[in-house]
Amino acid sequence: MKKTWWAWLPVLILLLLAGCAPPRAEKVKTASIPPGEVDPAVWGKVYPLEYDSFMMTKEGGQGESKYKGSEPRDKLSEYPFQLVLLDGWGMGVEFNEPRGHVYMLKDQLDVDPSRRKAGGVCLSCKSPYAPQLKEQMGLAYFQEPYDRVHAMIPENHAELGLSCIDCHDPASMDLKLSRWFMEDALKALGKDPANLTRQEMRTLVCAQCHNTYVIPKDENMKSTDLFLPWQESEWGKITIEDIESVIKSDPANLEWKHNPTGIKLGHIRHPEFELYSNGSVHWRAGVACADCHMPYERVGSSKISSHHVQSPLKDNMRACTQCHNQDPQWLREQVILIQDRVNNLYTRAGNAAAQAAKAIELANKTSGVDRQLLGQAKRFYEKAYYRVTFIGAENSMGFHNPEEALRVLGDGLYYADQALMKAREALVKAGVEVPDKFDLELSRYAKRGTKEVPYRPEQNLEFTFDGTK
Numbered sequence: 001m002k003k004t005w006w007a008w009l010p011v012l013i014l015l016l017l018a019g020c021a022p023p024r025a026e027k028v029k030t031a032s033i034p035p036g037e038v039d040p041a042v043w044g045k046v047y048p049l050e051y052d053s054f055m056m057t058k059e060g061g062q063g064e065s066k067y068k069g070s071e072p073r074d075k076l077s078e079y080p081f082q083l084v085l086l087d088g089w090g091m092g093v094e095f096n097e098p099r100g101h102v103y104m105l106k107d108q109l110d111v112d113p114s115r116r117k118a119g120g121v122c123l124s125c126k127s128p129y130a131p132q133l134k135e136q137m138g139l140a141y142f143q144e145p146y147d148r149v150h151a152m153i154p155e156n157h158a159e160l161g162l163s164c165i166d167c168h169d170p171a172s173m174d175l176k177l178s179r180w181f182m183e184d185a186l187k188a189l190g191k192d193p194a195n196l197t198r199q200e201m202r203t204l205v206c207a208q209c210h211n212t213y214v215i216p217k218d219e220n221m222k223s224t225d226l227f228l229p230w231q232e233s234e235w236g237k238i239t240i241e242d243i244e245s246v247i248k249s250d251p252a253n254l255e256w257k258h259n260p261t262g263i264k265l266g267h268i269r270h271p272e273f274e275l276y277s278n279g280s281v282h283w284r285a286g287v288a289c290a291d292c293h294m295p296y297e298r299v300g301s302s303k304i305s306s307h308h309v310q311s312p313l314k315d316n317m318r319a320c321t322q323c324h325n326q327d328p329q330w331l332r333e334q335v336i337l338i339q340d341r342v343n344n345l346y347t348r349a350g351n352a353a354a355q356a357a358k359a360i361e362l363a364n365k366t367s368g369v370d371r372q373l374l375g376q377a378k379r380f381y382e383k384a385y386y387r388v389t390f391i392g393a394e395n396s397m398g399f400h401n402p403e404e405a406l407r408v409l410g411d412g413l414y415y416a417d418q419a420l421m422k423a424r425e426a427l428v429k430a431g432v433e434v435p436d437k438f439d440l441e442l443s444r445y446a447k448r449g450t451k452e453v454p455y456r457p458e459q460n461l462e463f464t465f466d467g468t469k
């Protein structure tokens with residue numbers, strides 16, 4: 001029997017519908033990721049939209065950002081006082097602005113080798129293999145030389161940066177904390193790691209790496225562990241005072257010795273979670289890291305969380321306008337206003353701390369100097385160092401918590417001035433002719449940093465106190 005063409009019409013319509021309709025939820029769930037799968041490309045076969053977005057973190061550029069963006073700019077020539085504050089520490093040899101997540105391991109491999117001296121432990125936030133290496137190797141993971149531990153990563157992934165498994169459970173795709181130290185860290189804050197809300201997880205997956213940590217040392221200065229110094233803090237209130245107190249509670253936490261002053265110090269690294277969660281306006285409004293750094297976006301007919309994690313200023317403030325109805329230019333100006341103020345005080349406090357370091361250096365070399373005064377100067381210097389570094393190592397130039405950033409820097413400036421005063425007093429008492437201003441002797445560090453021309457040099461002028469600047 002001969003059929004007319006229109007008899008096929010329902011089938012045609014069905015076919016068209018299937019082709020154009022958004023992917024069905026079941027379809028996404030049926031394809032599964034092998035347990036423990038590290039390779040993002042394998043995950044990408046099942047979740048191509050998130051994968052493509054994730055790979056966009058390869059993109060460089062400054063965009064509309066003033067202080068941040070995705071160029072690995074040299075922070076040492078940008079803030080020359082850092083050369084003095086970090087003298088004796090790998091950070092003082094090479095210290096760059098962060099860039100996209102795909103580069104995290106590559107940038108660590110490219111950085112000056114003094115930065116990897118702590119050993120395999122340095123991989124903890126740079127490779128998705130870190131949790132399994134730690135599991136297999138135990139103590140050796142922390143203290144074996146970096147290159148030896150790095151060599152245990154499969155060769156084809158020797159430069160693989162962040163991966164899906166760092167934040168997701170492959171079986172359910174739920175957010176999951178992959179770093180072993182998070183459980184103790186959350187318990188220390190009085191938070192039950194087994195009962196975290198979705199919104200908390202949208203912050204905590206980031207807090208696994210965007211935090212400050214301690215790598216305690218044994219008597220041979222070998223690394224023994226990695227922990228987050230939150231033992232004296234509570235959820236929503238981690239302060240620099242509490243962190244400083246934990247660091248100082250055990251000499252094993254003093255990871256390096258500052259050359260100019262001879263003081264043994266701990267270190268503060270990128271405390272994004274700590275600064276943000278310490279009562280900032282956005283934290284208190286329940287906003288998560290992912291709200292601002294992984295805004296929703298439409299791709300074709302689907303809505304996904306952007307996995308192109310970057311500065312919101314590189315993305316026309318799209319993240320902010322999910323909640324704020326002001327225009328992007330106004331929002332950007334708010335960010336820059338905050339950052340300019342924080343940068344001003346940061347530069348002042350940093351330069352004051354560098355002055356104090358030079359005064360203490362001279363006092364150390366002076367015979368017959370009053371030990372008590374010098375000791376007081378050193379104790380003030382330590383406090384200044386931790387505060388200046390807390391804000392300098394934090395990656396938002398204060399935006400994540402403007403009030404707290406200014407408070408910490410104000411204290412940092414105060415302690416730096418006190419340190420300088422005590423050291424000067426000790427020098428004067430010992431009969432030394434003390435200059436009005438100490439030369440930072442930056443030529444000592446001529447080979448440091450990666451770029452010759454300082455970025456934004458106008459920001460780096462030392463503030464003088466004669467009212468001319």
Ligand code: HEC
Pocket residue numbers: 069070071097098099100101103104105107108124125126127162166167202205206207208209210289290293294309310311
């Ligand atoms: C496994 C560790 C890890 C996790 C988890 C992680 N990050 Fe990062 N992040 C890094 C490292 C390391 C860098 C610096 C990479 C570089 O410079 O090579 C970085 C860089 C960044 C940057 C700078 C990007 C740029 O283009 O300059 C932003 C923004 C950022 N992370 C936000 C987040 C947010 C938000 C989350 C959670 C959704 C998160 N990160 C989760 C380790 C991590």
Ligand code: HEC
Pocket residue numbers: 064065066067068069070097098099203206207210272273274276277282287288289290291292293310311312313314335395396397399400
């Ligand atoms: C209310 C929005 C908001 C929230 C919430 C937020 N950030 Fe940010 N973040 C920003 C802005 C704005 C900047 C500054 C970007 C710039 O100057 O270009 C920034 C900068 C950063 C940078 C440096 C970016 C770069 O280009 O180098 C990192 C890393 C970062 N944030 C991580 C986090 C983490 C981790 C959290 C959660 C603990 C978080 N942020 C929460 C808005 C936010």
Ligand code: HEC
Pocket residue numbers: 040043044047050051054162163164165166167168173175198201202205206290294303304305306307
């Ligand atoms: C730094 C942490 C992080 C990494 C790495 C990461 N994701 Fe996500 N992902 C998130 C967050 C946060 C969400 C939002 C979850 C929520 O709101 O409950 C998300 C959501 C998702 C979703 C749910 C749909 C959506 O878009 O909201 C999928 C699918 C997904 N991610 C796939 C991937 C894939 C594939 C990779 C690797 C290529 C990956 N993710 C890497 C943090 C991450």
Ligand code: HEC
Pocket residue numbers: 281282285287288291292312317319320321322323324331332334335
């Ligand atoms: C998930 C919602 C949300 C997102 C995303 C968000 N904000 Fe907000 N923001 C709020 C809330 C809520 C407040 C506090 C209530 C208010 O004053 O509107 C706030 C307050 C502010 C304030 C006033 C702060 C103060 O100290 O009073 C500024 C400035 C601001 N946001 C800028 C931004 C910028 C810039 C971004 C993007 C980088 C952003 N916000 C992203 C919800 C959000």
